[in-house]
Amino acid sequence: MQPLRAYLEGAFRRGLDLPADGIVTVQDTSAMGSAKGRWTRPDFILISAMRFKFLPGAQVDVHSFELKTESGGSVPAVHEALAQTRFTHFGHLVWHLPERSKAEARLAEIEDQCEEHGIGLIRMRDPSSDGGCEILVDPARKKTLPAAIEGFLEARLTSEQKERLAGVVRGSG
Template sequence: MNSLSANDLAEQILSLLPEDGAPVGHRVIRTMLARRLECRIDPNLYFEAVDQLTKAGIIGRARGRGGSIFLAGATDEVVSLSPPEPAGAWNEARLMAPLKHYLENYFGQSLDLPPGSTCIVADTSSRGPKNGQWARPDFIFISIMRFQLLPGRQVDVHSFELKAEAGGTVQAVHEALAQTRFTNFGHLVWHVPFNSKAEARLPEIVNQCERHGIGLLIIRDPNDYQTWETLVDPTPKNTSPATIDAFLLSRLSAEQQNELSKAITER
């Protein structure tokens, strides 16, 4: 991709923008481009491509929070991506405890880890540096696997972005994707109650998750784990071990770091 031109990049940008006109942040688009093209995206070349599309009237630009772009003419207006939740609804803060319990007691079983594996769950929603857009997953799940014949350990890090009923949007998928720049797997967890109007958005969210290799876990009843369902399995990302290591150092407590080190080094 050394001969990548602004025209080539413009075509790739268009293929990543949601058809419903939802805005996507510049940093997220560049992350997705880098994943797809397997190369670093030069900022100058990227904005040259964006300028071409903007002048042609194909895309629009929104200011604030690092800036974003969207397909022009896809909608008559840009609506709020996360409408206010009705009183008494399960908001994200209230959903955190059920999700933590699920990750600690059920998620590892779904991975079918070999005997002797260790799992660590960490709430990272408020821990770590604030710099960088969408750099704080709500939870991370770390699996340390040991095998009977092969030496060493395999460490996989999963990130989880939690959304309440009103928050399940294309942008939520992009948030989960952006977080995989620090992890091996990314997941979107979305509360969609039975008979919810949000059900109408489910096909598009499933499609976007499959397109970007993001796992999708649906919560029907937060108090009944038998109603939690994985609709899309994530695909592994080629995140460098050095990046993951630095991320874990900034997100794990000293106790969790010790637990991880012990699980990796013990025989």
């Protein structure tokens, strides 16, 4: 789990190309929120927020990340990541798939399923390496209802994280 957090806070964040005053919050949500329902707990979420210089309002994007082991990369794993987008804008499947793994035989099928459902696919080749993750499929933005996202974040962010996010949205943070 820690290598994924490091990747999200490092290389993934840099890839978002946020302005200097934009914020990113990464939260381990694997044990947070309701245990009711199927596939309701992504392993991590990442929230980015920024304000515009000339346009009114703020842009908030919520990403969910489902981490799977070498043997866990499967079509149901893609569907799990997809189900989590009922609370987020973007869903990602992060698959720990080392080089020359026997599970590489499933990679093309998983890529196709991710493409079809608009789910991002991140291959984690070597969790101990800074460059150990590679984005294979970019996610598509989902039209998730703001009320669903709001409730999801309310249940999973700390008071400090909520206040910081609200500050950016209000233009005071």
